Amino acid sequence: MKISKIIIKDFHQFKDFELDLTHPETGKPLEKVCFIGSNGTGKTKLLKIIDTLLNPSSTSEELLFCKTISVEAQPLWLVLYKGNRFVFNVEIETIPDWQTKIVSHIEASEMLIYKSNVISYPFDNYLVDKTTIEQNQPDLHIYIPSETESNQFIQLSDVPTTNVDEALKMFHHFPTHHVVSNETISDFWRTLIYYLKKRESDFQSFQNLEENQNQIVRNVKAKFDQKNPNILNEIAFIWDAILSKSGLEFDTSSAQNPIQLTDNLKAYIKLKGTNKYINYRDLSTGIRNFIFKIGHIYSLYFNRNIQRGILLIDEPENSLFPDFLYDLVDIYQSIIQNTQTFIATHNxxxxxxxxSYERFILEFVDEGYVQVRRGTVPIGDDPNDILSKDFGVRSLLGKEGVKKWERYIELRTLIRLTNNPDEKSKLLDEFMKIGNEYNFSNALS
Incomplete structure (x- = not known):
């Protein structure tokens, strides 16, 4: 499932807003999308609209009539009207007076049938109208909000709070919609326990296979391990690429797997080469938040054949050192599969x-509404070019830098007009000094 179009008729700062999310040459939905724009243009709101409309369990009444989305393969147009959702199997704008028809029938019935199920409620089979699905369900929908004031890490005195009993409930139901944030760290830890216990159960079944009855237990285990990785080892591989830069590592060899229903998973980060554990709340904000987000996302894809995924990420740059950001999108892309990714950023x-065609710039027009245009700067270009051309930043210099630039331009003119050798030499020295300090020479080349 990939979104190819979003149309918003009239909602907050959006009016007759249309977002074409297809490749300009192939016409296929984009694999990844980036929203940029100044504060208040609606980057976060777009992510929330997508999250709400694709989440059947949402009860939000903030999103009012009407929002529509077209989806690849089976064109679905979703409409939300005071909490009631409708699915269109054709483009709704081809139906005469479709808005009036919906409004006039909204109170009549929970289900509205119009033109042979062109309009229907609740969701059809393409979007499952239930909050939980079996673990092998191929759909996954993840929303990662920006950091909030509430942070469960601050209250942590040990590992995130959960237990085996809570994790075992996931054997029967595995959610299709997930929020990955500082407030859901226990969900992540519960998922780790779930996979550890599931692996134990799978190993018991594997041992009982007739072909393994007469095999040495060690050989059976080795054979099982080849096709059934331990999720803690996989998480460690991902985390250590990040933690190693700070002299840390995820200690899986000493992890205490939970046994009793009230037990919790005890797995910690420690200083390399020592047995000194670091409390999760004592990690730097950037590292702590990032590894838990990455770990949580990875755990939701682990050992699953996801066919229709949506990943929504708001401001992934928060609290991370700039040099670390250059590989950030690749890191996210490496742990997901068959997933359309939406990122809203100021970075x-x-x-x-x-x-450039994956980058969408939101900006206000004179009427006070938001319009959208695609980026112009090619992928991998100097971020300063993105700032000036796509973000529309008028100057990358501070106040003093602007003064120096004006003086630099003035000096270039004075040097050309001055005939006195001594005065020209002084002006030239000042010109060279400012040019070298601020790298202005490249700006004039």
Whole structure:
């Protein structure tokens, strides 16, 4: 499932807003999308609209009539009207007076049938109208909001709070919609326990296979391990690429797997080469938040054949050192599969990791509404070019820098007009000094 179009008729700062999310040459839905724009243009709101409309369990009444989305393969147009959702199997704008028809029938019935199920409620089979699905369900929908004031890490005195009993409930139901944030760290830890216990159960079944009855237990285990990786080892591989830069590592060899229903998973990060554990709340904000987000996302894809995924990420750059951001999009892309990714950002380093046609710039028009245009700067270009050309930043210099630039231009003119050798030499020295300090020479080349 990939979104190819979003149309918003009239909602907050959006009026007759249309967002074409297809490749300009192939016409296929984009694999990844980046929203940029100044504060208040609606980057976060777009992510929330997508999250709400694709989440059947949502009860939000903030999103009012009407929002529509067209989806690849089976064109679905979703409409939300005061909490009631409708699915259109054709483009709704081809239906005469479709808005009036919906409004006039909204109170009549929970289900509205119009023109042979062109309009129907609840969702058809393409979007499952239930909050939980079996673990092998091929749909996955993840929303990662920007950091909030509430942070469960601050309250942590040990590992995130959960237990085996809570994790075992996932054997019967595995959610299709997930929020990955500082407030859901226990969900992540519960998922780790779930996979550890599931692996134990799978191993018991594997041992009982007739072909393994007469085999040495060690050989059976080795054979099982080849096709059934331990999720803690997989998480460690991902985390250590990040933690190693700070002299840390995820200690899986000493992890205490939970046994009793009230037990919790005890797995910690420690200083390399020592047995000194670091409390999760004591990690730097950037590292702590990032590894838990990455770990949580990876755990939701682990050992699953996801066919229709949506990943929504708001401001992934928060609390991370700029040099670390250059590989951020690739890191996210490496742990997902068959998933369309939407990222909202204020950071030009992240925006530069998208093709120009994947970058969507939201900006206000004179009437006070938001319009959208695609980016112009190619992928991998200097982030400063993105700042000036796509973000529309008028100057990358501070106040003093602007003064120096004006003086630099003035000096270039004075040097050309001055005939006195001594005066010209002084002006030239000042010109060279400012040019070298601020690298202005490249700007004039």
């Amino acid at each position: 030009p380093i992240i925006a530069a990791q998208f093709e």
